[in-house]
Amino acid sequence: MRNLVKLYLSKEDFEVDEARGGHEAIQLTRQHAYDLLVLDIMLPDIDGWEVCSAIRQTQQMPILMLTARNDIQDRVRGLNLGADDYLIKPFAPEELVARIKALLRREKGKVEGGHNLHLAFEDLLIDSESREVKVKGILVELTAKEFDILYMVAGQPKRVFTREILLDNIWDSEDFRDLRTIDTHVKNVREKLRRSGLSYNPIKTVWGVGYKFNTQE
Structure with a gap:
């Protein structure tokens, strides 16, 4: 799954780092300034909920949760912990790329509303x-x-x-x-x-x- 995601994102000229587990993901976010995080829930060490909560204590980059868990309570829990979007497996890689680009556009402040800086x-x-x-x-x-x-x-x-x-x-x-x-x-x-x-x-x-x-x- 990580290889597939990295392949499609690399084709879109994104620079991608991979983490094999939650602890490694947290460590990477403390060492580098990332624009966005794609986060699974079911990880081999700690789950994605704990990773999201830990990262949100120090980092504010958009977080897109990518998971097979489709229950509405899981979605609400992820949003409460600070996730910005939620994509359910199985998914089309093109949709993942589109959502990432949308989150990055939002991060640049392209939101309809007031025009004052x-x-x-x-x-x-x-x-x-x-x-x-x-x-x-x-x-x-x-x-x-x-x-x-x-x-x-x-x-x-x-x-x-x-x-x-x-x-x-x-x-x-x-x-x-x-x-x-x-x-x-x-x-x-x-x-x-x-x-x-x-x-x-x-x-x-x-x-x-x-x-x-x-x-x-």
Whole structure:
């Protein structure tokens, strides 16, 4: 499987490193600055859940989980741990390449929404150029999708975004249509900003519709 993935990605001019297990993957991410990680769940030493959680403590590159586990709870668990996309085996290599390219485009900040590079609010700074979020000057570690959601709603603070709009603009996959994905990511953004000292909830729920940006309670 690793050989197949590397073959197709190399044909697309990607530079690819392989890890034979979870511990090796964690070590490689600490030694090199990667643009993206393709991660299986069933590994010979520790599972992909543990790898994802460990990497998310220090790294924010997009993570695409590639696995035979198709249960919705597995998907939600992966997203909660910081995965950005989820591809089920068996898969078409062309789809894997397309999803990787889509994640890398998103990582460059090509998200529909506000056009300002720097969005400043009370105690909250969102910088789309560096893709950094700071609360009271302290950096908050968000995943790629979490950043995209926050930046999108903050860029148009008077607009209410439905879950469908957020899903269509931030996720490229047509077959990944679980709207609960949005709720999971919004919950993660709120919790991370709260733990970082933000005194108000920046993403307000508009019941029966979706979400909008909120600078104060």
